[in-house]
Amino acid sequence: MRAVLESLVALALGVLVGAAVMAAWGRDPWAAYAALFTGALGNARALASTLSRALPLVLTGLTFAVGARAGLFNIGAQGQMLLGAVVALSCGLFSLPAGLHLAVALALAGLAGALWALPVALLKLGRGVNEVISTIMLNWIAHWLTLYLVVQKLSDRVVGQRTFTAPLGMRFPPLYGELTWSFLVSLGTALFLFWFLWYHRQGYEVRAVGLNPKAARAAGISVPRALLVALLLGGVSAAWAGAIQVLGRFPYAITSDLANLGTLGFDGIAVALIGRNHPLGILGGAFFFGVLATGAARMGLRGVPLEMIQIVQGVIVVAMAAPEALRLLRRVPLPIRKKEEVAA
Amino acid sequence: MPEPLLLAQGITKVYPDGTVALTGVDFAVQPGEVHGLLGENGAGKTTLTKILSGLLPPTAGRIVWKGRPVRFSSPREALHAGIGMVHQHFALVGPFTGLENIALGAEGSGLLLPVRARAIRRRVEELMQASGLHAPLDLPVEELPVGVQQRLEILKMLFREVDLLILDEPTAVLTPQEVDELFPILRRLAGQGKSVVFITHKLREILAVTDRVTVLRRGRVVAVRETRGTTVEELAQLMVGEAVGGQARRAPRPPGEVVLRVRDLRVPGPAGRPAVNGVSFEVRAGEIFAIAGVQGNGQSELVEALVGLRPWQGEVELLRQSLRGKGPAQIAALGLGHIPEDRQALGLILEFSVAENSVLGRLGPFLDPLGGVRWRRVFRFAQDLLERFSVQARGVRAPARSLSGGNQQKLLVGRELSKAPRVLLANQPTRGLDVAATRYIRDLLLRLRDEGLAILLVSADLDEIFELADRVAVMYRGAFTGVLPAEELDRERIGLLMGGVVGVRE
Numbered sequence: 001m002r003a004v005l006e007s008l009v010a011l012a013l014g015v016l017v018g019a020a021v022m023a024a025w026g027r028d029p030w031a032a033y034a035a036l037f038t039g040a041l042g043n044a045r046a047l048a049s050t051l052s053r054a055l056p057l058v059l060t061g062l063t064f065a066v067g068a069r070a071g072l073f074n075i076g077a078q079g080q081m082l083l084g085a086v087v088a089l090s091c092g093l094f095s096l097p098a099g100l101h102l103a104v105a106l107a108l109a110g111l112a113g114a115l116w117a118l119p120v121a122l123l124k125l126g127r128g129v130n131e132v133i134s135t136i137m138l139n140w141i142a143h144w145l146t147l148y149l150v151v152q153k154l155s156d157r158v159v160g161q162r163t164f165t166a167p168l169g170m171r172f173p174p175l176y177g178e179l180t181w182s183f184l185v186s187l188g189t190a191l192f193l194f195w196f197l198w199y200h201r202q203g204y205e206v207r208a209v210g211l212n213p214k215a216a217r218a219a220g221i222s223v224p225r226a227l228l229v230a231l232l233l234g235g236v237s238a239a240w241a242g243a244i245q246v247l248g249r250f251p252y253a254i255t256s257d258l259a260n261l262g263t264l265g266f267d268g269i270a271v272a273l274i275g276r277n278h279p280l281g282i283l284g285g286a287f288f289f290g291v292l293a294t295g296a297a298r299m300g301l302r303g304v305p306l307e308m309i310q311i312v313q314g315v316i317v318v319a320m321a322a323p324e325a326l327r328l329l330r331r332v333p334l335p336i337r338k339k340e341e342v343a344a
Numbered sequence: 345m346p347e348p349l350l351l352a353q354g355i356t357k358v359y360p361d362g363t364v365a366l367t368g369v370d371f372a373v374q375p376g377e378v379h380g381l382l383g384e385n386g387a388g389k390t391t392l393t394k395i396l397s398g399l400l401p402p403t404a405g406r407i408v409w410k411g412r413p414v415r416f417s418s419p420r421e422a423l424h425a426g427i428g429m430v431h432q433h434f435a436l437v438g439p440f441t442g443l444e445n446i447a448l449g450a451e452g453s454g455l456l457l458p459v460r461a462r463a464i465r466r467r468v469e470e471l472m473q474a475s476g477l478h479a480p481l482d483l484p485v486e487e488l489p490v491g492v493q494q495r496l497e498i499l500k501m502l503f504r505e506v507d508l509l510i511l512d513e514p515t516a517v518l519t520p521q522e523v524d525e526l527f528p529i530l531r532r533l534a535g536q537g538k539s540v541v542f543i544t545h546k547l548r549e550i551l552a553v554t555d556r557v558t559v560l561r562r563g564r565v566v567a568v569r570e571t572r573g574t575t576v577e578e579l580a581q582l583m584v585g586e587a588v589g590g591q592a593r594r595a596p597r598p599p600g601e602v603v604l605r606v607r608d609l610r611v612p613g614p615a616g617r618p619a620v621n622g623v624s625f626e627v628r629a630g631e632i633f634a635i636a637g638v639q640g641n642g643q644s645e646l647v648e649a650l651v652g653l654r655p656w657q658g659e660v661e662l663l664r665q666s667l668r669g670k671g672p673a674q675i676a677a678l679g680l681g682h683i684p685e686d687r688q689a690l691g692l693i694l695e696f697s698v699a700e701n702s703v704l705g706r707l708g709p710f711l712d713p714l715g716g717v718r719w720r721r722v723f724r725f726a727q728d729l730l731e732r733f734s735v736q737a738r739g740v741r742a743p744a745r746s747l748s749g750g751n752q753q754k755l756l757v758g759r760e761l762s763k764a765p766r767v768l769l770a771n772q773p774t775r776g777l778d779v780a781a782t783r784y785i786r787d788l789l790l791r792l793r794d795e796g797l798a799i800l801l802v803s804a805d806l807d808e809i810f811e812l813a814d815r816v817a818v819m820y821r822g823a824f825t826g827v828l829p830a831e832e833l834d835r836e837r838i839g840l841l842m843g844g845v846v847g848v849r850e
């Protein structure tokens with residue numbers, strides 16, 4: 001409850017600062033915000049577009065959130081997302097009955113994401129390598145690997161600037177406007193992880209490890225298993241973000257500059273922070289991101305320059321993400337802290 | 345007597361969590377003296393020196409430094425005025441050389457450091473000559489032994505030209521040889537007009553090096569003595585105090601079967617020094633076996649080894665089953681309950697609710713076949729726990745953090761007992777608790793003993809030991825200096841054993 005209130009205050013602050021920025025450069029903030037609002041939510045088609053953009057962000061947000069619940073700073077979603085996308089698409093190289101083809105593609109993409117998360121877990125548990133370092137490196141490896149495959153191996157023979165398109169039997173059927181049935185993946189994963197974290201033994205253990213690993217260990221909880229589970233689940237979720245972006249959204253392919261995959265993985269971090277690392281909060285956080293993304297297009301039509309739109313977006317996102325980000329930072333043990341006082 | 349260099353009057357310190365660490369403490373240091381600060385752990389020694397060195401603000405009281413009232417708001421200010429403290433954990437930068445560490449943060453050592461390096465080196469060499477503190481200046485300090493690092497810390501303070509040097513348990517990290525080298529240096533510094541406050545709980549060291557000694561007990565000054573006019577026995581008595589209240593109301597009980605058997609337990613500590621060095625004992629059903637001792641003599645490591653949180657060598661059997669190679673979960677399943685010394689760090693997850701904490705480590709009975717948690721049952725169980733152990737809480741959904749210390753402890757104890765252990769390991773079970781909660785926990789332990797539970801009690805609180813224990817071992821530097829049945833206990837003897845002055849086996 002308090003979290004919702006905090007978010008609303010943050011949102012108001014962010015919107016105000018954004019308005020001030022626009023006003024300072026001689027734009028009409030009210031017109032711009034009205035454009036953003038109608039552009040994102042003005043009619044059913046706009047809403048469908050907003051939702052469609054939100055769907056992969058739900059999944060990458062969940063990746064960060066599950067990690068954070070285990071006390072990890074998992075920023076590997078980007079690489080896992082890219083890999084999930086390319087593996088899912090590659091499943092179009094063989095043919096299977098419609099529907100089954102989609103299921104297999106999702107399964108293999110999820111597996112790829114989990115495999116990509118595995119070295120992070122092994123390095124951390126075996127050698128104490130911080131997950132921030134290993135995920136950053138693996139993100140780059142995934143980036144160049146994906147780019148190589150997209151450009152060299154999967155590119156369309158006719159249209160050079162993208163890969164071949166996913167066969168129809170491997171696509172999510174359209175629902176309304178830009179929205180496809182891929183929403184089930186995002187919604188289902190969010191609900192599953194909600195259940196997992198709060199209603200399952202292993203989820204309970206993940207949260208215990210995240211909050212107090214020493215106490216968890218003393219209580220007989222396996223810390224390595226909890227971290228492994230959190231990283232693997234995160235890997236699957238992120239990979240599915242890439243998969244549904246390719247199999248559930250136009251152009252059903254990967255553009256040669258990877259632009260339609262963009263920074264879905266990194267944006268997930270902000271989504272998770274806005275959603276307080278809670279699976280249900282993340283649904284809201286991703287929707288909010290979708291609103292900003294879709295609405296921005298309409299703002300652009302009203303003559304607000306792209307750079308300014310991005311500034312406003314950034315300001316609002318930072319304001320919304322700040323409360324949870326500060327909470328996470330406070331957990332980082334620093335050598336010099338007032339804690340001394342209590343501990344002495 | 346000349347005007348004191350430092351005078352602290354009526355110092356009281358109440359921590360934010362309500363713990364009263366110091367009550368109306370008066371403390372004076374003369375120029376050119378080595379002044380001992382003696383007390384058990386938790387007596388307030390460290391708190392007092394942290395206040396003097398500007399690390400903590402006092403809740404009440406005043407400090408007069410060189411005749412003028414002062415109020416330091418940071419260690420930097422105190423250092424500037426001439427008060428330097430060497431902490432137990434050194435403030436050295438590992439990869440930096442000795443010289444760099446000494447220069448670090450000192451006046452004018454910023455950008456000009458390379459230019460001034462020669463002057464600094466000359467000055468440090470003069471100081472080494474004058475004080476007798478010799479240390480290599482060009483090696484990374486992390487490659488140096490602890491004793492040498494300590495010398496660098498002291499040199500660092502001398503370089504800042506402090507008049508008062510506070511050493512917090514400087515001998516705790518030193519080998520006996522290093523201690524022997526340190527003492528003449530302290531005397532020499534005093535001879536040169538510096539004052540030294542020397543914190544320790546080791547009685548012999550007080551006699552060996554100090555001019556005067558102030559004894560703290562439970563946050564109050566109980567005595568100030570000229571070292572020449574006192575004895576180890578008197579200091580031991582002052583440090584541990586008179587018996588409060590009568591002997592325990594323990595009913596004599598025939599000892600039961602051996603539940604926990606420990607043979608030649610060795611636990612490695614930091615820097616390769618063993619923390620527990622060959623300890624053997626047995627705990628029988630229906631007895632409370634207590635380990636007394638000043639904290640930091642290996643008790644924590646002993647406990648952590650037994651519960652599976654630390655590697656160890658030797659033999660440990662619980663109900664004739666070896667604990668070798670077993671982890672915390674397996675050991676708990678064999679019947680070991682654990683009330684950890686730091687309940688907030690090791691016993692509870694403060695952000696978790698009361699209900700979530702109540703099943704920490706025993707979620708098994710509350711799971712459905714798929715591993716789902718049956719929360720309704722957990723809530724009912726937690727509610728029951730709250731009632732049975734009279735835990736005051738807003739409800740089972742309230743975070744454990746919202747409970748008072750005493751109620752947190754009751755929750756923890758209740759949880760551990762709900763696992764139906766065969767031996768209960770209670771490490772400082774009443775530390776920091778209020779009187780009522782302390783009473784409750786002690787009565788509970790006695791009742792459990794009467795019901796036939798084997799209890800291993802680790803406590804630095806002698807009152808607790810006297811009240812509860814059937815047999816007492818005193819631990820000093822990783823070994824037992826003696827094991828005594830309750831009837832043979834007396835405070836002076838225990839005080840001497842705790843201070844490492846005598847050993848039954850020696």
